[in-house]
Amino acid sequence: MAKSPDQEHPHKAFGWAARDKSGLLSPFHFSRRENGDEDVTIKILFCGVCHSDLHVAKNEWGFTNYPVVPGHEIVGTVMKVGSNVKKFKVGERVGVGVIVGSCKKCESCQQDLENYCPQTIFTYNSHYTDGTKTYGGYSDMIVVDERFVLRFPDNLPSEGGAPLLCAGITVYSPMKYYGMTEPGKHLGVAGLGGLGHVAVKIGKAFGLKVTVISSSPKKEAEAIERLGADSFLVTSDRTKMKAALGTMDYIIDTVSAVHPLLPLLSLLKLNGKLVTVGLFDKPLELPIFPLVLGRKLVGGNEIGGMKETQEMLDFCAKHGVTADVEVIRMDYINTAMERLAKYDVKYRFVIDVASSLSQ
């Protein structure tokens, strides 16, 4: 008979879990595995609240395995290292993102693309190589294979840096892969939330001209004055949308609900690329004519491999890019989730785990 979560491993752990599709989180006792030769044991300091955490807590994608401890934007300090661990030592500040395992042998893993390995193990709601469930960062500690731990640059603050571990790589990776990094080119960022605001900052760091495309006129001042966007388009403003037709080289579409693609595709120049990174469960309507007549494309991208995630963190540290966050206590999490569902956050909640998670 399967052991209970708090007995299946030798080290006691404590966090907050959702137990059903209400998505309500509450205290949860479980356990973490023994620190193996390749492992690093991390005391968790902060964890970002990603929109995916909300989708999974409420089983919106249909594959949640309760109880689930979300959280894949984790910053902490190393407490213990296994005998084969080379990259880290006790006391160092590290990060853990969306994945904690892969097969390490396939073509994708060999190309540092662990995120495309068919046997990717996600930080939460997956099964580890030993068959047990993975639990995420809304918890006091985590044991992770060194390959999936990131060095946290000294000058990157923990709170503002934590969301980069998912939001940051989610926009950085397609920007690199689809060639959206030539200074002077014009990037559109659709949606100004957790992903979108980081995309604006990274876009500016690449020297791009950045236009935010949003359904909320109220976000304009913020986008331009604080985030540094060059311009702002409200999707319902027909005159301005028309004037912007065929002006963008690329668009990162971060909108996490079904929305019309036609207006966005029309904003692209010839050979323009729209990359969608928002995950939602219903299909989008894809009008063919704009693709065919303008040789445009719609692409997807999923986070990034470990090497690229480290590269992204170092890039952000160098250019002073951090997420804009609202730090919360663990017991505020359910309210935070409700506010997140209404997009009422600028722009990421980050849980101060170390200070507020108490048994």
Place this chain on the structure above:
Amino acid sequence: MAKSPEQEHPQEAFGWAARDPSGLLSPFKFSRRATGEKDVKFKVLFCGICHSDLHSVKNEWGFSTYPLVPGHEIVGEVVEVGSKVEKFKVGDKVGVGCLVGSCGSCDNCHDHLENYCPKMILTYGAIYHDGTMTYGGYSNMMVVNEHFAIKFPQNMPLDAGAPLLCAGITVYSPMRFFGLDRPGVHLGVVGLGGLGHVAVKFAKAMGVKVTVISSSPGKREEAVQRLGADAFLVSSDINQIQAAMGTMDGIIDTVSAVHPMLPLIGLLKHNGKLVLIGAPDRPLELPVFPLIMGRKIVAGSCIGGMKETQEMIDFAAKHKITADIEVISIDHLNTAMDRLAKGDVKYRFVIDIGNTLKQA
């Protein structure tokens, strides 16, 4: 007051036109412009019937103006050249495809991408620089700017080569642009019709492994034995599709009706490319998860520029690639259109204009 089609230009012409969205075609008298200094005048010998011709005569895309003379896979023989024409002389064989004009000054035109010029002028159903309607190749003669005329290779049969002027370039261009044109690539071709069968032939000539994906099991033998495809998948056979998941570098989708994208996206390897060249009249459903999880793309492509069209036809001539055709007389035109609507042709009708289009 606008002049009638017969009177608006100095040179008499006749052809067959559709007059309303029933799409029925019938004899039509009109006129062509005087042969300008950069123009080539030719008598039309053959014209391929493209599925776009059918969409247009029935106004399925909503922008047809009648009377409409279709036809943009045109092969003919030059009878007159303007004083500044350099590429052609009387007696040469020429081809005209989907375009007869563009602005000539934008970045796209300078990059030989006239097909993406915002002011490109289609061979039929469009307004020319002089404000008059363009009429296509279901007619006895044409006047075209030499820039938009293709030198027809000497060793290529005129009738079987005509469809390459649209079908050929429509598949060739994205195969080159998206890198699906070299040994080691595994390409899927969805739909085995006018576009699809030419895609298979080009792909084999480029050393590409080809799998045809079709809704008709009856086409398997044809695809594999005659056209040289390496494999054949029936799109409704879940087992066959499952077995092929994640095996293709790219897919050229020629199907011009609404159809599910999810299985096609699943067939792609990661980083794979699904290129749509068929133009359904309604949007398709794009599932986002598989695109994101596999870093895959869905793209479109529209014919090709003039330089690339010439390159394509020279490539086809070198590799002895032509379309598989059924030659018809002009009187069979409406029957052919009905059969085309049902997919009942292997794989392109070509009208023998030279021998069968006679003025009433």
